[in-house]
Amino acid sequence: MEHRWGMAIDLDRCTGCEACVAACHAENNLPLSDPAEAEKGRAFHWIRVDRYYEGEFPDIRMKYMPVLCQQCEDAPCEPVCPTYATYHNAEGLNVQVYNRCVGTRYCGNNCPYSVRFFNWFEPEWPEPLELQHNPDVSIRPGGVMEKCTFCIQRIQRAKRDAKAEDRAITDGEVQPACVQSCPAEAMTFGDLDDPESKVSRLAASGRATRLLEDLGTKPKVFYLQRAK
Amino acid sequence: MDRRDFFKILSTASTGVMTGACGKKVDRYLPLLVSDSEITPGEEAWHPGVCGQCEAGCGIIVRVMEGERVVERKGELFRERIATIKKIEGNPLDPVSGGRLCARGQAAVQGLYHPDRLRGPMRRQSPRGHGDFALVAWEHTLSEIAGKLQHADPSRILYLTRPQAGTRALTAARFLKAIGAPPPVSFELADFPLELKAAQEVYGWNDLPVYDLRNAVYALGIGADFLGGWASPVFYARQFGHFRQGRTNVRGKLVHAESRFSITAQSADQWVPLRPGTELSFALALGHLLLSEKLARAAAPPQVLEAFQAVDVAEAARVCGVAEKRLRQVTRELGESEKPLVIAGASIPHTNSLAAVKAAAFLNVLLGNAGKPGGVLPPAVDPTGSRPAYAANALAQIERAQFLFLDGVDPLYTLPASTGVAEKLARIETIVSFSPFLNDSAAYADLILPDHHSLESSAAVFTPVSEGMAVATPFVHPLYDTRATEEVLAELAKKMNIEFVAATPKSAMEKMLPADQIWDAVVRQGGFRTEASREASKPPASTTLGTTPATFFGDPSQYPLHFLPYRSLQFDDGRSAHLPWMQELPDPVSSAMWSLPVEIDPQTAAKLGIKNGDRVRVESAYGKLEAPAYVDPAAAPGVVSMAIGQGHRHFGRYASNRGANPLSILAPAWEQETGALALGATRVRLARLGPGGGLVQFAVVDREAGPWGHR
Known part of the structure; x- marks a missing residue:
């Protein structure tokens, strides 16, 4: 395995501004919802910002927590897919192959983080809104499951660039769209197998935790808790 | 590339x-x-x-x-x-x-790439406000406008625009001067007239102060939602990230005093919930304590010191609704910090907010941090001097205008109905809008001459954060038959036989560029920065500090609640509501999509039997609106707030006739010294209308309680 991609999110920096959410929509051609579909719980946000009230008025604080696919090492979504549409790739990513997906939604049912989204409706972009589409990312048809890919197209691109220049990918060279956009610089992406990478160092920090760690899913997203 | x-x-x-x-x-x-x-x-x-x-x-x-x-x-x-x-x-x-x-x-x-962008110049086909327009040809339309301008009384030509300094403002100012009309006027919620005036009267600076949050150790926000819709959200979020976790062994502490649990208050280590309109009392009490506890490091003008010294701290604490112990604790932390910083502003102005912002800014003077790292830094000097001035009397100007240009503003949306703005607009002889979309105000225009999108235009823009200017050049051809407003003004001048040259980024920046700087390089980097021209600090020797409490509109016995409409990160003053991504971006707190709720505290909600998602009516003495309710555990008792953004009559398919505009029910109340719209001065009452208010939430936690269960 060349790399093991992971992310660290510093909740002490995160302000809940949702720049990451918009970045993800722009990068990954997420389908537009409408109020009726959204009301049925069918809107798409591969990354969302959960909020937790801490304390009671007037001594109240808010904790914001961006939640995306945790790219679990032992992913509950993978073994239940009858068509191998969701599988573990060599770099530890939970990859979704749209062409194989037949829409059983077992994976979504099994995901404890609610980060998988089913295309309940055919995506529509009234002309000329489709001009904004990122050509690096395919449009998903109705009836298939989709989710955060850690911007695999950006990873591939970095690999190609590095290969063309006959060098290794440098730390920080790959940035998923959410990480790239974050104004508070709360998010860090990199190779967890490289002990010198920034993400590895953050993951080893005393503030690092993982979401629903007790489920044994071994997520590759680390949350650095807010300092007291 | x-x-x-x-x-x-x-x-x-x-x-x-x-x-x-x-x-x-x-x-x-x-x-x-x-x-x-x-x-x-x-x-x-x-x-x-x-x-x-x-x-x-x-x-x-x-x-x-x-x-x-x-x-x-x-x-x-x-x-x-x-x-x-x-x-x-x-x-x-x-x-x-x-x-x-x-x-x-x-x-x-x-x-x-919005499907409802205007594809070319449009002429109104139905009574003002109805929104029926038909495409027309540029040539004929421009000749017609030029003719009307020639016959108009120049003193009654009004150009309403955004408060941004740069080539657009410079071009508009030149054009108006050439035709003998008064300079462009800015009159919108993002003007910062209070913060600008306070900067002038406290520090002697001509633009917004730059807060060096990055290097501060202890920051106290007073009234400024700097991580939300205030000033420069990306700049301050970047600073905040560094302030918190960017330094070894130093973690900045943020305390934020505001009446709303704003996005800044949410990110703070401590929120100090102030009663609406009491920022002034809070800042004065802090000044008093800094002086009495001998924590002040520098002197302030004598009248200001007197105002601070005259404060009864116990009374101020009572007025603000904050324990006196808390006031003393915040003062001590601030005064004893190695690098203290007060970020002063009025995200939701009240009638006395200038005094409040000034009093908060004088805390920085007492702390001696002006111009120092981690303190409040002087703004850069605007090389063009073109920031359109805020006009407190813009409404009166609209009233007497014969010819109105609307450039990037939507006064019909951003001004309360009680100001009579609709009637005033309806009486104007000719209204020309440069809006790329049909919006509420453009629907009152006789002609809409759609501007290019900013990504299709060239511009140089000044921001007080840095010296120099940011430069944009077009990278794609205009999608439609639109024209840059600079170009339209130039053609109008030509047709009127008036000498006029539109400002270009190159011409605007020529003077500041060193001889060896290649213009191509400036364009390639997106601008030019220099470290030469920060404003000198020349605080006026004498200035006064008002101590009048805020006034509120509406009889408290009938309208018991405070109403605070606020500018959110998604929608700002409503100008981004037409973008589908913004409509479906969940509100950070209520998680609302495609809708914006009224945020109500749990006590008030319980008293009125209001639950999350119920339909409620918010009523002031000046109007009423209906919206879904969100019971916010962090809302202060008696304070109802609502993000500005929905309630457009015309603004493309994603925003038109969706939700309610909280600005529409406000009192015609103004900050007493600057004439800024006092967003927080209106009292309201609430009534539950029934279930099913149309609150669409993304949050799983709240949604699981609904009928649809898990996704």
Whole structure:
């Protein structure tokens, strides 16, 4: 395995501004919802910002927590897919192959983080809104499951660039769209197998935790808790 | 040129060498405007520009790639290959954005490719406000406008615009001067008239102060929602990240005093909930304590010291609704910090907010941090001096106007109905709007002359954060038969036989550029920065500090609740509501999509039997609105707030006739010294109308309680 991609999110920096959410929509051609579909719980946000009230008025604080696919090492979504549409790739990513997906939604049912989204409706972009589409990312048809890919197209691109220049990918060279956009610089992406990478160092920090760690899913997203 | 090459260019730009798409060295600059016929499929190019979504003026880079659109020629449909914009990111070289960008800035691309963008000049076909327009030809329309301008009384020509300094403002000012009309006037919620006036009267600065939060150790926000819709959200979020976790062994502590649990208050280590309109008492009490506890490090003008000394701290604490112990604790932490900073502003102005912002700014003077690292820094000098002035009497000017230009503003949406703005607009002889969309005010216009989208235009923009200017040049051809407003003004001048030259980025910046600086290099980097011209600190020797409490509109026995409409990160003052990504971006707190709720505290909600998602009526003495309810555990008792953004009558398919506009029910109340709209001065009452208010939430926690269960 060349790399093991992971992310660290510093909740002490995160302000809940949702720049990451918009970045993800722009990068990954997420389908537009409408109020009726959204009301049925069918809107798409591969990354969302959960909020937790801490304390009671007037001594109240808010904790914001961006939640995306945790790219679990032992992913509950993978073994239940009858068509191998969701599988573990060599770099530890939970990859979704749209062409194989037949829409059983077992994976979504099994995901404890609610980060998988089913295309309940055919995506529509009234002309000329489709001009904004990122050509690096395919449009998903109705009836298939989709989710955060850690911007695999950006990873591939970095690999190609590095290969063309006959060098290794440098730390920080790959940035998923959410990480790239974050104004508070709360998010860090990199190779967890490289002990010198920034993400590895953050993951080893005393503030690092993982979401629903007790489920044994071994997520590759680390949350650095807010300092007291 | 891909993104990595873009960075290479930035490092080699001054030498005039660049790297081409395949890593080959090319000794010339490629033209910035991507020719549709020359674009290579699959190849990307990144170009620098300036974000036009708000006045912060973030430097951006834009990804341009091949696209295809269908055009109609002589009744037949053709596919046409064009250069299209795929993504917008922050320009790493820009001192404001630093390579980052907020949600709204990224969604700007949806404004460019919005299905309801106006495709050419439009003429009104029905009574004002109805919104029926038909396409017309440029030539004839411009001649007609020129004719009307020639016959209008020049003193009754009014140009309403945004408060941004740059080539647009410069061009408008020149045009108006040439035709003998008064200079352009800014009159909107993002004007910061209070903060600007306070900066002048406290520090002697002519623009917004720059808070060096990055290097501060203890920061106290008073009334300024600097991580939300205030001043420069990306700039301050970047500073905040560093303030918190960017330094070894130093973690900045943020305490925030505001009446709402704003996004800044949410990120703070401590929120000090003030009763609405008591920021002044809070700041005065802190000043008093800094002096009495001998924690002040520098002197303030005598009248200000007197005002601080006259404060009864126990009484102030009672007025603010904050324990006196808490006031003393905050003062001690602030006064004893190695690098204390007070961030002063009025996100939701009250009738006495100038005094409040000044009193808060004088705390920085007492702490001696003006001009020092970690303190409040002077703004850069605007090389063009073109920031349109805020006009407190703009309403009176609208009333007497014969000819009105609307440039980037929507007064019908942003002003309360009680100001009579609709009637005033209806009486104006001629209204010309430059809006790229049909919005509420444009629906009152006789003619709409749609401006290019900011991504299709050239501009130089000044921001007080940094010296120099950010520069945008067009990278794609205009999608429709639109025209840059600068160009329209130039053509009008020509038709009127008046001498006039529109300002270009190059002409606006000529004076500041060193002789060896190549213009191409400036364009390639997205602007030019220098470290030469920060304003000198020349605080006026004497200034007074008002101590009048805020006044509220509406009889408290009938309207017991305070109403606080606020500018959110998604919608600002409502100008981004037409973008579908912003509509479906969950509100950070209520998680509302495609709707904006009224935020109600649990006590009030329980008393009225209101539950999350119920339909409620908010009623002031000046109007009423209906919206879904969100019971916010962090709302202060008796304070009802609502984000501005919905309730447009006309604003494209995603925003029209959706939800309610909280501004519409406000009292015609103004900050007493500056004439800024006092957003927080209206009292309201609430009534539950029934279940099913149309609150659409994304949050799983809340949604699981609904009938649909798990996704």
